[in-house]
Amino acid sequence: MSIKRKLMLITVSMMLIPVVLIIILSLLLATVFSVAEPAAELSIISSTATMNPYIVRLVIIWSIIAAAIIIIVGTVIFTYINQTFLKPLENISSALDKIKKGDLSCEFVGSGDEELKRLCASFEELRLQLQKNVQKELIKENDQKILLANIAHDIRTPITSIKGYVEGILDGVADTPEKRDRYLRTIYSKAVTIEQMTENLLIYSKLELGRIEYCRKVIDIIDLISKTADEFSLDFQSSNVELSLLLPSDSVYVIGDDEKLKRVFSNLITNAIKYKSLDASSLEISARLNNSSVIISFSDNGIGISEKELPHIFDGFYRADPSRNSTVKGNGLGLSISKRIINDHKGKIWARSTLGQGTDIMILLPIQSRAEL
Numbered sequence: 001m002s003i004k005r006k007l008m009l010i011t012v013s014m015m016l017i018p019v020v021l022i023i024i025l026s027l028l029l030a031t032v033f034s035v036a037e038p039a040a041e042l043s044i045i046s047s048t049a050t051m052n053p054y055i056v057r058l059v060i061i062w063s064i065i066a067a068a069i070i071i072i073v074g075t076v077i078f079t080y081i082n083q084t085f086l087k088p089l090e091n092i093s094s095a096l097d098k099i100k101k102g103d104l105s106c107e108f109v110g111s112g113d114e115e116l117k118r119l120c121a122s123f124e125e126l127r128l129q130l131q132k133n134v135q136k137e138l139i140k141e142n143d144q145k146i147l148l149a150n151i152a153h154d155i156r157t158p159i160t161s162i163k164g165y166v167e168g169i170l171d172g173v174a175d176t177p178e179k180r181d182r183y184l185r186t187i188y189s190k191a192v193t194i195e196q197m198t199e200n201l202l203i204y205s206k207l208e209l210g211r212i213e214y215c216r217k218v219i220d221i222i223d224l225i226s227k228t229a230d231e232f233s234l235d236f237q238s239s240n241v242e243l244s245l246l247l248p249s250d251s252v253y254v255i256g257d258d259e260k261l262k263r264v265f266s267n268l269i270t271n272a273i274k275y276k277s278l279d280a281s282s283l284e285i286s287a288r289l290n291n292s293s294v295i296i297s298f299s300d301n302g303i304g305i306s307e308k309e310l311p312h313i314f315d316g317f318y319r320a321d322p323s324r325n326s327t328v329k330g331n332g333l334g335l336s337i338s339k340r341i342i343n344d345h346k347g348k349i350w351a352r353s354t355l356g357q358g359t360d361i362m363i364l365l366p367i368q369s370r371a372e373l
């Protein structure tokens with residue numbers, strides 16, 4: 001039953017019950033009185049009689065009974081209101097007090113009334129949402145700590161080896177020109193690693209903070225893919241990876257930042273080379289049109305990614321198990337940067353992979369029709 005109806009019923013009963021009871025009692029009293037002393041009854045009605053003690057006693061008893069009835073009815077009604085409305089409201093208020101103090105464990109339990117049930121349900125929803133947000137915040141805080149530890153670790157490792165090689169040169173351990181040359185080349189390669197890492201970090205943090213600027217224009221995405229792949233021809237050769245391009249012969253236009261998109265394609269090509277299997281390796285880059293978008297896929301037959309790790313590869317600083325323990329360079333930023341860039345182009349990027357068989361990274365980008373150009 002709704003509170004409104006309940007309140008109406010209560011109000012009516014609060015007025016009617018005492019009135020009806022008093023009328024019944026008065027009638028009873030009048031009947032008794034007329035039977036006992038008919039003359040006195042008349043004098044009450046005409047208000048001229050001198051109040052005899054018998055009548056006074058009867059009226060007092062009647063008044064006490066009437067007052068008692070009204071008090072009892074009032075108490076019953078108050079207890080009822082208290083139990084059905086005030087108690088649940090008190091519970092809501094004490095739960096809100098706890099939430100204010102940061103305790104989100106207190107549940108809002110609904111009473112039997114529709115409105116209070118709805119109110120409790122809304123508060124409960126709010127509490128659960130707050131609880132989720134707090135949990136998300138905690139996870140984010142934890143991620144940031146891990147991120148900081150990872151950055152420190154990733155930068156310290158090449159610095160430590162640079163220090164070692166410089167000490168080797170200074171202490172005379174590198175005592176031949178060949179050795180010195182080898183040491184210097186290693187120092188150079190470690191410095192390049194740090195440079196690449198800091199550059200990735202810079203882009204990553206700029207993307208995270210939304211401070212990266214996109215220079216958008218109409219791009220022929222097919223041309224961009226083949227030019228990017230072309231730049232890697234030497235790397236394909238030296239790493240023995242066979243590249244095949246399955247691209248449409250016509251141009252496909254998208255609005256975007258060609259440098260940023262090139263960075264994405266380069267990341268994916270680099271990964272296919274880095275995570276190749278020892279056997280004959282291949283990378284197939286294909287593109288096909290799908291309604292108002294183009295789907296580009298980078299399919300390799302490399303080491304693959306396990307089912308457990310696949311959902312995390314687009315997270316910042318995530319490196320799947322085999323790459324974490326291998327000598328393959330990386331800091332787990334490439335795919336998260338790529339994802340950010342593709343999302344900022346209103347596109348999607350996702351992966352399919354089987355451990356030991358290979359990986360497909362797919363990109364969907366909205367295209368511009370000729371009429372829109």
Ligand code: ADP
Pocket residue numbers: 267271272274275300302303304305313318319320321322323324329330331332333334335336358359
């Ligand atoms: P990284 O710098 O480690 O290569 P990425 O963000 O590019 O970082 O990739 C994240 C992780 O995803 C890699 O460490 C690797 O474990 C996995 N991964 C990405 N691409 C491939 C691929 N083509 N084949 C196998 N594993 C891959």
